[in-house]
Amino acid sequence: MDTQNINLLEGREKQVYEKTAGGAEIEIACDKTSLSGSVSQRACVFCGSRVVLYPVADAIHIVHGPIGCAAYTWDIRGAVSSGPELHRLSFSTDLQEMDVIYGGEKKLYKSLVELIDQYQPNAAFIYSTCIIGLIGDDIDAVCKKVAKEKGIPVLPVHSEGFKGTKKDGYKAACHALMKLIGQGSTEGISKYSINILGEFNLAGEAWIIREYYEKMGIEVVATMTGDGRIDDIRRSHGATLNVVQCSGSMTTLAKDMEEKYGIPYIRVSYFGFEDMSKSLYDVAQHFPDRPDIMEKAKEIVRDEIRKYYPEMQKFKAALTGKKAAIYVGGAFKTFSLIKALRTIGMSVVLAGSQTGNKQDYKNLKEMCDEGTVIVDDSNPVELSKFVLEKEADLLIGGVKERPIAFKLGVGFCDHNHERKIPLAGFIGMYYFAKEVYESVMSPVWQFAPRKGGLR
Amino acid sequence: MTTNAPTMTAKTATQNACKLCNPLGACLAFRGIEQCVPFLHGSQGCATYIRRYLISHYKEPIDIASSNFNEETAVFGGSHNLKLGLKNVSQQYKPRVIGIATTCLSETIGDDVPMILKEYEAIMGGAANLPVMIFASTPSYSGTHIDGFHAAVRSAVKTLAVGGAKKNLVNLFSGMISPADIRYMKEILTDFGMPFMLLPDYSQTLDGGPWAEYHRIPPGGTPTSAIADSGCASASIEFSSTLEASKSAAGYLEAEFGVPRHQLPLPIGIKASDRFFAVLEELTELQMPEKYEDERRRLVDAYADGHKYIFGRKAILYGEEDLVISMAAFLREIGVVPVLCASGGKSGLMKKRMLELIPDLEEQGIEVREGVDFVDIEHEAERLQPDMLIGNSKGFTMSKKHDLPLIRIGFPIHDRFGGQCLHHLGYRGTQELFDRIVNTVIEERQKSSPIGYTYM
Numbered sequence: 076m077d078t079q080n081i082n083l084l085e086g087r088e089k090q091v092y093e094k095t096a097g098g099a100e101i102e103i104a105c106d107k108t109s110l111s112g113s114v115s116q117r118a119c120v121f122c123g124s125r126v127v128l129y130p131v132a133d134a135i136h137i138v139h140g141p142i143g144c145a146a147y148t149w150d151i152r153g154a155v156s157s158g159p160e161l162h163r164l165s166f167s168t169d170l171q172e173m174d175v176i177y178g179g180e181k182k183l184y185k186s187l188v189e190l191i192d193q194y195q196p197n198a199a200f201i202y203s204t205c206i207i208g209l210i211g212d213d214i215d216a217v218c219k220k221v222a223k224e225k226g227i228p229v230l231p232v233h234s235e236g237f238k239g240t241k242k243d244g245y246k247a248a249c250h251a252l253m254k255l256i257g258q259g260s261t262e263g264i265s266k267y268s269i270n271i272l273g274e275f276n277l278a279g280e281a282w283i284i285r286e287y288y289e290k291m292g293i294e295v296v297a298t299m300t301g302d303g304r305i306d307d308i309r310r311s312h313g314a315t316l317n318v319v320q321c322s323g324s325m326t327t328l329a330k331d332m333e334e335k336y337g338i339p340y341i342r343v344s345y346f347g348f349e350d351m352s353k354s355l356y357d358v359a360q361h362f363p364d365r366p367d368i369m370e371k372a373k374e375i376v377r378d379e380i381r382k383y384y385p386e387m388q389k390f391k392a393a394l395t396g397k398k399a400a401i402y403v404g405g406a407f408k409t410f411s412l413i414k415a416l417r418t419i420g421m422s423v424v425l426a427g428s429q430t431g432n433k434q435d436y437k438n439l440k441e442m443c444d445e446g447t448v449i450v451d452d453s454n455p456v457e458l459s460k461f462v463l464e465k466e467a468d469l470l471i472g473g474v475k476e477r478p479i480a481f482k483l484g485v486g487f488c489d490h491n492h493e494r495k496i497p498l499a500g501f502i503g504m505y506y507f508a509k510e511v512y513e514s515v516m517s518p519v520w521q522f523a524p525r526k527g528g529l530r
Numbered sequence: 531m532t533t534n535a536p537t538m539t540a541k542t543a544t545q546n547a548c549k550l551c552n553p554l555g556a557c558l559a560f561r562g563i564e565q566c567v568p569f570l571h572g573s574q575g576c577a578t579y580i581r582r583y584l585i586s587h588y589k590e591p592i593d594i595a596s597s598n599f600n601e602e603t604a605v606f607g608g609s610h611n612l613k614l615g616l617k618n619v620s621q622q623y624k625p626r627v628i629g630i631a632t633t634c635l636s637e638t639i640g641d642d643v644p645m646i647l648k649e650y651e652a653i654m655g656g657a658a659n660l661p662v663m664i665f666a667s668t669p670s671y672s673g674t675h676i677d678g679f680h681a682a683v684r685s686a687v688k689t690l691a692v693g694g695a696k697k698n699l700v701n702l703f704s705g706m707i708s709p710a711d712i713r714y715m716k717e718i719l720t721d722f723g724m725p726f727m728l729l730p731d732y733s734q735t736l737d738g739g740p741w742a743e744y745h746r747i748p749p750g751g752t753p754t755s756a757i758a759d760s761g762c763a764s765a766s767i768e769f770s771s772t773l774e775a776s777k778s779a780a781g782y783l784e785a786e787f788g789v790p791r792h793q794l795p796l797p798i799g800i801k802a803s804d805r806f807f808a809v810l811e812e813l814t815e816l817q818m819p820e821k822y823e824d825e826r827r828r829l830v831d832a833y834a835d836g837h838k839y840i841f842g843r844k845a846i847l848y849g850e851e852d853l854v855i856s857m858a859a860f861l862r863e864i865g866v867v868p869v870l871c872a873s874g875g876k877s878g879l880m881k882k883r884m885l886e887l888i889p890d891l892e893e894q895g896i897e898v899r900e901g902v903d904f905v906d907i908e909h910e911a912e913r914l915q916p917d918m919l920i921g922n923s924k925g926f927t928m929s930k931k932h933d934l935p936l937i938r939i940g941f942p943i944h945d946r947f948g949g950q951c952l953h954h955l956g957y958r959g960t961q962e963l964f965d966r967i968v969n970t971v972i973e974e975r976q977k978s979s980p981i982g983y984t985y986m
Contacts, residue, residue: 084618109574111598112615113622119575141634141670142544143551147579150927163927169544172672175638186543205573205635206671209604236573237599237635455593456622459744474582478591482741524742 103436123244124234131303132156140204153277197305208235249328261313268294273321276301280499323405345499347415379501395420400467406431424465484523486514546904549874552668555679560629562730564751572633586944637669687779691761701766709737761787772877799860825957836968841865848921859887
């Protein structure tokens with residue numbers, strides 16, 4: 076691939092790599108802030124915090140700042156709740172010019188008191204945005220005061236947009252959660268128990284996962300944060316094991332809990348038959364004194380795969396030889412996607428992420444076939460070039476990547492926080508394959524200019 | 531969990547905002563200038579969130595560059611990042627125009643963007659080597675997306691327009707309307723045989739065809755040469771009820787180059803459309819083309835055919851102030867009562883302008899509320915018991931909860947397909963709106979009637 080042709084910006088050369096036979100082994104540059112003017116697909120620190128904490132459904136989430144940050148995140152996630160739905164409301168202090176000049180603490184205090192009185196939540200998360208970091212509102216003090224007055228946890232989340240990347244937002248969210256953990260009673264929690272971390276219950280995915288573990292005879296103390304409840308989080312330090320998916324977002328919390336409460340953690344993925352099965356076995360292995368747990372895990376895997384296998388074969392027959400491009404938030408997700416795509420006969424020609432780390436990219440290089448492009452923190456110009464040059468039949472990404480695919484006549488599958496179809500678990504793999512099949516095989520692409528449809 | 535809302539005057543926090551932020555409007559307007567890349571001076575997140583939001587409505591790629599502030603930038607100023615960003619985006623996108631808008635962050639640290647742009651020009655060897663830079667100050671802590679939209683349009687004109695001998699040319703500043711409405715406006719002006727400059731024109735950039743390759747900047751948009759000519763136009767028409775001359779492009783052209791400004795409400799409904807066509811007739815000294823007489827006749831006919839279904843129906847109307855004002859006047863001319871006319875905007879002019887169009891506003895019990903959010907509106911809905919909601923997709927939650935039909939208009943429409951193709955303006959747009967309102971009422975009747983209303 077001629078990198079000159081794709082017009083890579085100066086400073087981004089080392090973030091793009093093509094795996095070739097005998098090609099140079101470069102270390103992919105990552106963990107950098109986005110280049111100014113590069114039209115990165117990334118968001119900001121606030122986004123990271125909001126994503127992680129969003130599904131906590133019995134807390135109110137208040138964005139302290141001007142209206143934009145709250146308006147653009149109002150009910151955009153696919154995280155569902157089995158009970159309260161406070162997370163789907165959008166609260167903001169909606170700072171005005173005078174607040175910026177004289178400080179927003181009073182407005183924050185009044186807003187908090189008013190919203191807590193109105194909605195009676197079990198906790199409140201206060202997100203500080205760019206401007207708060209500048210004007211220096213002491214949100215910790217306000218939160219402390221209101222917590223005392225109202226008798227509920229009021230948790231500051233230091234998510235000023237410019238203070239790092241989305242990953243720093245994850246950390247800020249984990250710190251806020253850490254303040255809750257340890258506050259509740261752990262009485263009655265089984266020693267065969269886990270917390271599910273980094274699972275956000277998009278389209279009910281956490282319920283699917285939870286059911287598998289419960290069928291195995293394992294108690295799920297808290298899911299963080301899918302279908303999240305404050306009381307569950309408060310007692311989650313009573314669990315025996317932390318099971319971490321979406322490792323970029325929640326490993327910080329798992330590590331902190333390990334350090335403070337001695338709870339070990341394992342990394343898993345719930346995407347694709349292969350990784351889903353492994354995540355059940357890995358958990359079962361953690362309880363060797365109960366062989367029935369492993370037996371049950373095997374039974375679930377057997378039954379579930381049997382259930383979906385015939386349909387999957389149909390999809391595979393149609394999709395074999397088709398090519399996919401992946402550009403998602405976290406790199407860990409990419410590993411699972413590559414495996415999942417292989418089970419339906421598809422190869423991967425582009426594997427990229429917004430926030431992968433060195434180890435992630437190293438693993439990716441090992442996993443990928445020759446000719447695959449690996450990219451960190453890409454942008455629409457690069458992505459569209461790769462998709463076209465590699466003749467991808469499918470792009471997997473989020474809402475911002477979707478129009479790139481459709482404009483160019485390429486199938487698309489949404490694998491972001493906004494999706495409304497569950498892709499986790501065995502049934503999730505079925506939905507995934509079905510969606511991929513429906514998009515890739517659609518007759519509409521015959522009219523795409525790249526397929527000769529240009530008149 | 532209780533939902534007893536406190537009295538609205540005591541409310542401090544905004545709950546489910548009925549507005550968006552300033553930079554979004556600027557980015558949208560910049561997308562309506564030919565070969566222009568919008569550029570936000572601030573955090574990466576602002577550009578990304580705004581892109582994401584616009585994509586869900588327009589379903590088109592929307593590339594917005596960012597100067598991507600970090601902690602250092604916030605402390606020491608955004609000059610370096612802005613210059614680097616401009617250089618990078620120029621290299622990658624090869625734009626002829628860059629539309630730069632500020633965010634709350636760059637505004638608060640007090641970056642002097644015009645000065646930075648001058649420095650950048652000097653470093654790069656002068657303006658001739660560079661894309662045109664249009665700068666709009668759009669702090670998100672004041673106003674709403676509409677203010678950012680108008681600020682960007684005004685800046686474009688201020689940057690590019692030059693005076694000179696008057697030409698046979700009309701400027702149309704149509705405001706934040708749908709791509710379909712823009713196309714219709716262009717059709718009308720073309721049919722009048724009047725040379726025109728319409729700004730911004732995102733009818734193609736945000737509603738175009740498929741591509742064989744990625745267009746870094748989609749084709750379409752108002753050419754800069756046309757914007758330059760706007761100072762020589764014989765008149766400007768500006769759709770807005772609340773926009774003050776000091777904040778408007780047409781106001782600038784009038785003050786600077788003596789181009790007369792015709793400020794008109796968005797032409798929704800027969801009366802407002804008549805007003806618009808009357809101005810066109812006056813400016814062109816031509817009669818309205820027969821085609822539009824036909825559209826008008828069909829609309830009057832439809833009003834008669836459908837009037838009984840909707841007379842006295844109550845609607846809650848919300849959205850941008852200008853849209854709400856014009857929609858309310860239209861609803862009155864078909865017999866619907868917009869019991870609440872609400873906006874997150876706060877021009878302070880809404881009621882005054884509405885009274886000019888709806889003199890019996892108070893007798894009809896029509897409430898006009900500025901600066902409201904959706905929790906306010908929902909609270910009012912419980913009291914007012916409307917038959918329908920009319921506004922953007924953000925009313926969906928309320929509509930579902932209270933089992934009220936929602937007629938989607940304006941922006942954003944992100945839970946339905948084809949929001950960018952909806953007509954609102956002129957006789958044709960009014961016809962579409964009228965049909966949808968009547969059909970909504972009929973659908974409700976069908977649902978609740980044992981007979982079923984199978985024939986009319």
